[in-house]
Amino acid sequence: MSKKKIVIIEDEPDILEVLSYNLKREGFDVFTAVNGTLGLSLVNKENPDLLLLDLMLPGMDGIEICSNVKSNPANQNTLIIMVTAKGEESDIVLGLGVGADDYITKPFSPKELVARVKAVLRRGTLVESVPRQDQVQVGKLAIDPTKYEVTVAGNEIRLTATEFRLLHYLASNPGRVFSREQLLSRAMGDDVVVVDRNIDVHIRGIRKKMNTEPPMIETIRGVGYRLRDPA
Numbered sequence: 001m002s003k004k005k006i007v008i009i010e011d012e013p014d015i016l017e018v019l020s021y022n023l024k025r026e027g028f029d030v031f032t033a034v035n036g037t038l039g040l041s042l043v044n045k046e047n048p049d050l051l052l053l054d055l056m057l058p059g060m061d062g063i064e065i066c067s068n069v070k071s072n073p074a075n076q077n078t079l080i081i082m083v084t085a086k087g088e089e090s091d092i093v094l095g096l097g098v099g100a101d102d103y104i105t106k107p108f109s110p111k112e113l114v115a116r117v118k119a120v121l122r123r124g125t126l127v128e129s130v131p132r133q134d135q136v137q138v139g140k141l142a143i144d145p146t147k148y149e150v151t152v153a154g155n156e157i158r159l160t161a162t163e164f165r166l167l168h169y170l171a172s173n174p175g176r177v178f179s180r181e182q183l184l185s186r187a188m189g190d191d192v193v194v195v196d197r198n199i200d201v202h203i204r205g206i207r208k209k210m211n212t213e214p215p216m217i218e219t220i221r222g223v224g225y226r227l228r229d230p231a
């Protein structure tokens with residue numbers, strides 16, 4: 001099996017070195033750039049499996065790079081993890097909106113980073129579509145769309161149509177963070193009349209019915225929601 005390629009764009013040399021060292025040690029083929037312009041040409045040249053992208057960069061910023069990479073068909077298989085600082089939640093929402101696959105907030109340990117990189121590589125690019133008709137199993141949660149059935153630890157729970165679609169969508173992409181806007185447009189779709197477009201209300205309803213501690217659906221403050229990935 002060939003090594004997975006990772007490009008890191010980060011303007012702080014110390015951080016860049018730590019990231020690069022730890023990912024190389026895990027057996028990844030690592031390429032680095034200290035600004036957006038160099039980074040973008042590196043991405044286009046190497047066509048990496050994953051791009052670790054600092055959001056706060058001089059010149060071309062992370063959002064612009066992310067949008068650039070994701071709109072280029074040649075890079076369609078490149079996954080993107082944004083690296084953000086605390087308090088940049090609105091940037092995270094923007095980044096997810098232009099196609100970033102995940103994010104990690106500074107400060108983080110090398111161990112956390114490696115785990116996140118592996119998780120994103122494992123689950124791959126999200127296929128953007130109406131939720132599939134496949135059965136989904138995440139930890140104690142099992143969903144069978146053909147029977148419209150949801151069980152938690154073997155016990156069936158009854159969800160509204162909107163709650164069902166939301167949970168099925170989140171569970172089809174475990175570990176991945178979605179903004180409220182993304183959940184509305186992707187999980188709900190344009191064809192469905194959603195009576196209440198307040199995602200928070202539906203999530204609260206699902207959590208109450210699932211009744212797990214901690215809740216399987218995690219609130220990412222200022223960003224949105226994700227279903228915990230127990231893997």
Ligand code: CA
Pocket residue numbers: 010011012054055056057
């Ligand atoms: Ca920076």
